[in-house]
Amino acid sequence: MIPSRMEFSSRAATGLRVLLGCLSLAVFVACDDPGSEPSKSTPITQARTQENGSTVTVEGYVTVVPGNFSSALGNEGFALQDNTGGIYVKLAEKLDFGLGTRVRVTGKLNDEANLRILESESASVEKLEGTQLVTPKEVRTGDVKESTEGLLVRISANVTRAVHEELPYGYELYVDDGSGEVQVYVHGSAGFDSETLRALSVGQRIEVTGLSAQYESTYEVAPRQPSDLVVR
Template sequence: MHRCSPTHKLASIAVTTWILATVGCGSSEDPASPDQEAVVTVAEARGLAEGSVATVEGVVTVAPGTFNSATGDQGFALQDTTGGIYVSLPDTVDLDLDRRVRVTGTLGQTAEQTVLNTEAASVEALDGTAPVEPRDVTTGEVGESIEGLLVRVSGSVTRAPVDEQPYGFEVYIDDGSGEVQVYVHIVDGQPVIDMESLTVDQVIQVTGLAAQYEETYEVAPRQAGDLVVQ
């Protein structure tokens, strides 16, 4: 499967606008503000209708801009105890992996993947860090039910890697439960994991975001350490 250009693939970023309600004459109550937006779990946010506004808190599992080569945005992923989601935004923000963060945005779909569309001003870094342990899943389990989570899969390489630069590389692995695509993005001109050493029948372990591009579910590694040859 070939990626389309970022301008075609990336859905328009929805910018949330809060309209202050007019307060009745003589009332001392202040109108609602974005800071008062109730925080919901990631699972609750993912269940909302497209176009709904939600505020979530979680831990950064994919650093901002890591997937830019294919998405064309500066987004990142976050996760709480109920689920994970990709946060799409046009401008980069300074967030490290494992940083706690609060985000308000609009639920949408990008290439059939559920995303939270936002802007930098609606992303707030919180105190503290909380490393996320990837969920071990079979290659056949990668699908809608775990989309947005940090996962770990192992399997044999079933096809030679396909070069889709400038978007990335794709390779498929299978542990016997079903093939899954591993999509390797380009960062600073290089794939985030070493593609030259991969050969058919080689057994590898990959950690990455359980993601979706159109009808294909995939695991997207974030950095060199996300690939382990077994």
């Protein structure tokens, strides 16, 4: 079995990395076991500040579908976002819902390779009524950092380093709009054509929509599908 990108991150010699998120959201009531007291969802930005191991319930709209980043993360998780922030949800079992699906999730907070995550189980993910696609936040490449982590963002910049393959995990390249260089990480499981990625050249301007994430000390934008990367 091929180790995940996260498993490789614990081995200093590998150099492989992992990635791997603003719409209105009311406060809803999450029902636990029958007969238990209902608990309110916590705004995602507030939940992200709680200690590792804390159990929280959050609610939002899906910005990365289940399993989209499985090649590098080694799990079948997804990302969601409310009007305060976003977060990646780690799951072992792949669920079936699309972008914009409204979900409620209960899980435990943790960090993996410095990426803030919510570890959960499929039974703790509830699909709610209503769908709404999240509009990506337009940001400068130099502003992709801790304050944007977990959000769906969009950058437009010039390629500064040609594509580097680290399959089966994915591909990495770097871009800069003049405000600072940032990495674009294309997961092998996101459906991109390798020849199209290899054709990107230094100096070419591209627009990338994706999850603002972090791998150790590197901030990155991870596109979810081929249409998220457009050559200008």
